[in-house]
Amino acid sequence: MGKISKGERCSVIGCGNTAVRSLSADRVKSAGLKIEADKRAYLCEGHYKEYKKKTKLDRMIEKWRYMSP
Numbered sequence: 747m748g749k750i751s752k753g754e755r756c757s758v759i760g761c762g763n764t765a766v767r768s769l770s771a772d773r774v775k776s777a778g779l780k781i782e783a784d785k786r787a788y789l790c791e792g793h794y795k796e797y798k799k800k801t802k803l804d805r806m807i808e809k810w811r812y813m814s815p
C-alpha cells in the first residue's frame with residue numbers, strides 16, 4: 747500500500763493530476779475530499795497533502811477528546 751504504478755490519475759473530482767499515492771477510498775472520503783472511487787483512491791501530491799492535513803486535524807481533535815476529563 748502507498749506506492750502506485752505510473753499513469754494513475756488523482757481520484758478527486760475535477761482534478762486529474764498525476765497521482766502519487768493510493769489510499770483507501772473510505773479514509774479519503776472521511777477526510778472530506780470528493781472522490782470518484784469505490785475502494786482505492788488515488789491522490790496527487792496536492793490532494794495528498796490536503797488529506798494529510800485533514801487527518802492530522804482529526805487526530806488532534808480525537809486526542810483532545812480523550813484527554814478532556
Ligand SMILES: [Zn+2]
Nearest residue numbers: 756761790793
Ligand atoms: Zn488531485
